[in-house]
Amino acid sequence: MTASANQNADVLIVGAGPTGLTMACELLRHGITPRIIDKAMAPTDKSKAFAVHPRTLELLDNMGIVDTFLKEGNECNAFDIYDRGKPLVNATFESIESKYPFALMIPQSLSEKILHEHLKSYGIEVERELELKKIKQTDDKVTATLKTKYNSDEIMECSYLVGCDGAHSVTRHQLNFDFKGAPYPNYWLLADCDLDWRYPMFNLSVFIHPHGLTAYFPYKSDRGRLMFELENAPIDEEMALPIMDDVLKLMEERGIEYNNISNPHWLAYFKLHHRIVDRYREGRVFIGGDAAHIHSPMGGQGMNTGMQDAYNLAWKLALVLKGKSPEGLLDSYNTERHKVGEEVVTLTDTATKMATFHNPVLSVIRNKMMGVLLNLNPVQHKIVSTLAQLEFHYKDSPIVDERWFESKEVEGYVPHGHDLKAGERFKDYNLQSPDGSSTTELFKLLKGSEHELLIFTGAEPEDMEIQDLSKIVESVKEYGNLIETHLIIGSEKIPEGLPNVPSTWIDSGHNMHKDFGAAKASLYLIRPDGYIAFRNQPASASDLKEYLVTIFI
Structure with missing residues (x-):
């Protein structure tokens, strides 16, 4: 029996489209071997979803396969709107704050092929012509009845089931999710x-x-x-x-x-x-992708949203299955992703209705307003950043927090910078080694499967602050490989007495300190999916500890 046919897998993934394949690959990257099935005899040969947006490209970078996508796809850097053939709007993606300021145009059939090859690199295959028929669950397990290509039944027990089985989801129907x-x-x-x-x-x-x-x-x-x-x-x-x-x-x-x-x-x-379920979780069963939300292709949001559903859930399942986090951590999947799903459905529904009404008088007014508003740079920036899925956040999540007291302004620094908050994504930054011999990108430091602790020294750390930073470095050692620590120095002159952290970097130009509002010693804990889990200023080992006990056992 191959690994993919393991009937005792902790997680059964139903559906091998982009969402299911991302889910399987991410679970494997986090150390969990799932079983993934699909009722189809072969992968799709249709182009289906085309656009891969910047935020999704960032997660593909973290997965280690973005270069393959970039090689196979083509960059789209702008969009145009015409009124009866005459140019009305031209908007570029240049203002997007991402390493990938474009939409990558690649057919879904090819996206699935790349993801499947990545899955195979872990030694796992999709089991095809195997269909979910029935679900039963108790407090401690899920029992799935599967229909084989020979029309016989197979019974499988697992800890969790993830339904990524599309718009006509059997998972959703079995558990009576309301698809409004x-x-x-x-x-x-x-x-x-x-x-x-x-x-x-x-x-x-x-x-x-x-x-x-x-x-x-x-x-x-x-x-x-x-x-x-x-x-x-x-x-x-x-x-x-x-x-x-x-x-x-x-x-x-x-x-x-x-x-x-x-x-x-x-x-x-x-x-x-345009539809969305009333919830993304029922007991030990989760749904994502088109099983949870379908909408107009306006803006190319569907596949991207589904892949990010999987990216959000995988690391949480892995921590719970490894016994490192409480089961309650999984509740945050519904809180975080259902809100995003609602926003995407609302966004695409509004855009579709605005673009497709044909009242002669209102159409003239709409077109004139679009010609003025959508050519304004601030409006364009907001629109393309939203389409790029860089505007979505988890600030209302029960598993993010902050204890932040704005420090007095230090010369050359902007307190709070762009006002980054717990639950938000942030852009990439260039960093320099203390001896000046090498450089790196922040996102390269955050490619692991663990939480990443960014400790900022601030502009001119005082002796007491340096002592506090040393206490923080020591305090997180008890969490072993669950947390990787990085020390970010905010001055060209390295202060004396800093804690010894193997990953120590200089924020040359102080851009990162400014944007993170780290005028004084501060810390940011980054989740495996790249969002801010916790932030703290002044940096305090006790404040960090109080947060960590809520997400780790």
Whole structure:
């Protein structure tokens, strides 16, 4: 029996799309071997979701596979909106505060292939033609009935089950999750095809027209996806596939200029829905991805949100299964990700309804307002940062906290900087070794599977502060490899008496100290998913200890 067929695995993952594969890879990176099944005979060969956004690229970097994605995909650096063929808005992604200031355009079939190859590198395979049939759970286990390709039943017991089984999730149905929402009224036509036209090939493009919205998603220099909102439902009640003549007719009537459209790779009619479950957890069963939330493809949020669901849950499950954290830690998955899911559904629903209403008078007003507002730099920055999924946070989570007292301003420092709070993401920074012989990036220091403790010396640490920092370094040693410590020095001259920390770096230029508001000695505890778990100023071993006992056993 192979590892993937281990009937005694602690975690059963149902569904091997991007969410399930990310879940499996992340559990393995955190030291837990799951079992992952999928009812399909083979992975999808359809392009499906195209865009991988900056925040997702950051987590793929942490997983060690971002370079493969970058090699296979193409960068999209801007989006355009046209009103009856005339330019209305041009917005770039240049202001995004990420190492990856772009959307990576790559078909889902290829994303799944890369994730599956990564899974195989751990010695695990997806078990296919194996379908979830029934779930029963008690206080200490889940019993899953699986249907094999031979139509026989297999009974499996596990500690936890994670349903990543898509919009028609059996997991969700079995546990009666309420999937609130509704379909949008109009049908759409999708066409993945070769394309030669006068518009920028690598810009996302939206064409507003009285007959319906048209959206373009780039893929290659000569290929992309067109999506047409249809005025009327397809005549064929059986929903026969559209043909290229349908696509050409829509392009002509909406005034979208092109030289050639040919070689369709995928043609389909479909309807859009917006739905979200009432909860992401029921006892020992969790759901994520399309099983938990579906929405309009406006902004390309779906696959990214699902992969980040998995990224959020995996490290928590691993700590609980290893006996390092209390079971209550898992409640935070619902608190954190359900809120994000609601925000994504609301965002995409609002954008879809705004873009697809066709009242003649209101459409003129909408277009004029878009032409003014969406060309303003602050508005563009907010929109692209939200699309990049860099604006989402967990500040309301029960497992983040802070004890922070703003220090008096130190010359050259901005107290609180960008006002980073517990539960937030932060950008990357360049750091220098104390002897000046090497440099590194902060995110490279945070690639482990443990919590990372960033200790800031502040601008000019006093003797008492240095003693406090030494106490903190000693106090976290009892947590062993659960916490990795990094000392960040905030002055070019290294203060005497600092604690001996192998990972010690100089914040040259003080940019990191300024942004973290660390004018005085401070500490930030970073979660394995890259969000701030706890912050403390003035840095105190006792304050840190009081927080740590809430998340570790």
